[in-house]
Amino acid sequence: MSTGTSLLALQDIDLALARDRAELAAMPEIAExxxxxxxxxxxxxxxxxxYAQRKDLETYLSELDQAESDANEDIAIAQRHTDTSDYRGVQQLEQELSRLAKLLDKIAYDRAEYxxxxxxxxxxxxxxxxxxxxFESAVIADTKAARAKASDIQQRIDAGSAKRASIYDALSDDAKARYDAASQRxxxxxxxxxxxxxxxVCRTALQESSMSDLAHAADICECPYCHRILVIEQEES
Ligand SMILES: [Zn+2]
Incomplete structure (x- = not known):
């Protein structure tokens, strides 16, 4: 490959690499x-x-079960220990049973509520x-698709980088330096x-005099207008 042809190929690859790198960095799939x-x-x-709310309710319900069983036990104890021949004893039992009945009502109400x-x-x-x-399966599918797309781009970048290196390495030091400087500029x-x-690129038609100068130049020179590297004759690729 002539230097001019190599430089044009190098530029095509570098522009494609820049596009691919930008596309990879800005993939909307990644943001999504x-x-x-x-x-x-x-x-x-x-x-x-x-889950925490459920645990709390389960705790309340098991506390109610315990309170209910305590109340029933209290009823049995009160009934067993009351001397029914004693008027005061019977009156106290009625009060105690009424208190426990209200407690059981409250427990039943709370249980229904919980x-x-x-x-x-x-x-x-x-x-x-x-x-x-x-949602999980959707995220997994999206991740796979994004990875596949990213990996296509990454493969293009890897292939482009390898091709770039082989073309760049074959250039003379002078051509490398000229390309690097112009590419940056x-x-x-x-x-x-x-x-x-x-x-x-600059599309400014060269004058007759410039054209006749170029006829004697090497295959690359500098554009008199925009100062880019100008390839005069490109080989068929
Ligand atoms: Zn130019």
């Missing part, structure tokens, strides 16, 4: 995934809150668990080729 992961964290924290809340939490948990399971668009008498 980050958003989904945040939503997933929120779902998981909702599930944890429901049981209702527990059922509500059950159905919320079932809905949320189902939603989280579907012109933001990647370092090289132009001559089409007829018009350079391909």
């Amino acid at each position: 995934l980050a958003k989904k992961r945040r939503a997933y964290q929120k779902l998981k924290s909702d599930a944890t809150k429901l 049981t209702k809340q527990l059922e509500e939490i059950d159905s919320k948990q079932a809905y949320l668990d189902d939603y989280i399971t579907k 012109f933001n990647g668009l370092a090289v132009e080729r001559l089409v007829g008498n018009v350079p391909s």
Whole structure:
């Protein structure tokens, strides 16, 4: 490959590499995934809150069971220890039984209330668990798709980098230095080729005098207008 042809090929690869690197960095799938992961964290924290509420209700219900069993035991004890021939004793028993009956009513009321809340939490948990399971598979599928897309781009970058290295390494030190400097100065668009008498990037037609100078030049020179590297004759590739 002539130096001019190599430089044009090098520039094409560098521009493609820059595009691929920018595309990889700005993949919308990556931002979308980050958003989904945040939503997933929120779902998981909702599930944890429901779980804690459920544990509390289960504790309340088992405390009620214990209170109920204590109250029933108190009733049995009170009945057993009362001397029914004694008027005061009977009166105290009635008061005690009435107190315990109210307590049992309160326990039954609370139990119904907590049981209702527990059922509500059950159905919320079932809905949320189902939603989280579907969300997880969606995130996994999206992650795979994003990885596949990223890996396609990464493979192009790897192949481009290897090709670039082989072309760049074969250049003379002078050509390397000229390309590096022009590439930096012109933001990647370092090289132009001559089409007829018009350079391909700045598109400023060369004068007769410049054209006759170029006839005696090497295969690359500097564009008199934009100062990019100008490839005069490009080989068929
Ligand atoms: Zn030019």
